[in-house]
Structures are given as C-alpha cells and as structure tokens.
Amino acid sequence: MKIDPLLLHVQGCVERGTRRLQEASFHVSLNKNGYNHSDLHMSSITQCGRLLWMKLHGKPLAEDFDTRTIRIFDAGHMYEDYVIKLMTFGGAKILSRQQEYREFEIFAGHSDVVIDYEGPAIIDVKTMNQKRAWEFAKADLQEGFLDYFIQVNLYMSYQGTRNGLLLAYNKNTSEITARRVEYNQERIDFYKRKAAWIVAAGTFSEVPDEFSEYKRSQVLAQEDVCCTCPARTTCYGP
Ligand code: SF4
Secondary structure, eight states: OOOOHHHHHHHHHHHHHHHHGGGOOOOOOOOOTTOOTTSEEGGGTTSOHHHHHHHHTTOOOSOOOOHHHHHHHHHHHHHHHHHHHHHHHTTOOEEEEEEEEEETTTEEEEEEEEEESSSEEEEEEEEEOHHHHHHHHHSOHHHHOHHHHHHHHHHHHHHTOSOEEEEEEETTTOOEEEEEOOOOHHHHHHHHHHHHHHHHOSSGGGSOGGGSSHHHHHHSOTTSGGGGOTTHHHHHOO
C-alpha cells in the first residue's frame, strides 16, 4: 500500500496528543459559529438543487429537528473540538480554524481546521456511529461519502491546496480513522456551477435537471429520494 505522509503525520499527531493529554486538561467547546441559514452551504451542495433553493428561500418544508437530532449535532461539534485539540497537543501546526470560503456572495463553507504540512492542508472532522465508521474506513469516498468528499474538495479549491483529509471519530469505539481526499477538478467545477445556478435561479423550477432529482425521480421506482423529501408537496404540488 502507498504511504501517505500527510495521513501518517495527522494520525501521529492524534496518537501523541492523546498520550500527552493524560497529564493535561483542557476545555472542549461547542462551536456553532459560522452557520448562517441565509447561506448556501458547501457541506450540503450534493443535495437536490431544487430542495437547496427552497431551503435558501424559506419555502415551507415538512422538516424540523427534534431535540435528539440537535444533541447529535452538538456532540459532533464537541468531538470536532476534542480531535483538533488532540492534534494540537500532538504537534500539528494549526493555521486556522473555521476558515471561511465564500463565492457568489452566499455560497459558503467553513473548514474545521487547516494545518501546515508543506503548505496548507484541509482537515475536516466527522463523527459517526460504528456502522458508518466501518463503511467510511473502506468505502470509495466518491460513492459512499460524496457530501464529505465534495465539501473537502471545495475547501481545497478555495484554499489553493491539493492536500485534504477526513478524520472520522467512531462514537462507539473512540477509534479515529483518517482518509485522504483526492483532489477532483471536474467535480469541483460541477458543484461550483450548481451553486451558481441555485443562487441565480428565480424559483426552484429554474434549477436545471442535472442539479436536481426531479427528472431522475420520474424514471426511478418507489425508493427514490423524492419519496422522503420534505419539499415533495411544494415541488410536485399537493
Ligand atoms: S421532491 Fe425530489 S426533486 Fe423535489 S425537491 Fe425533493 S428531492 Fe428535489
């Protein structure tokens, strides 16, 4: 197997940081800064373009987060802070946290952390249950984790680097798995075009079919994504 120096460096920082922390203490924070509901988020740009347009323009959706879901998100933020502090204790040189990238005024994203490793390297931390973490360890990221793959690719593009990693924290076992995210210019261009269209569209029906599930759903069977979409009634009509 090919050795990836960046991946080894980050894994080493996490391991060293964990050992050093046995003699230290720190506060873990719950950072919710940077999430603006009037932005089109890079972390969700792989979702259906019609749905994203509706979310952006406040169309009524049959979607609300219950308190359990809010706690899951909050736990994710705390694990993110924990893992980044482990890396710092282990020797990672942090260039920025919550670095903002923005284009078309509202297409925005915030990278969890950028470290210096022969130039800037994007590191994004995800929290997963056991099943997802096992899938993450072996999956083709473009297949099973496209949203994360695109998110890191966009950050790499805006940061001007080819170095990007995903770190997955397994909530069941506390294992941390690192995966390199390959730079993919074709995918980056596609999702930037998609963002530009969503921002410019006057209504959701103007979003081209290549960026939404609408046309695909006409030919798919019952299990297609539109069946469970919170915007189905708005999109298809009552
Ligand atoms: S119903 Fe289907 S096409 Fe319409 S917004 Fe939802 S996922 Fe997109």
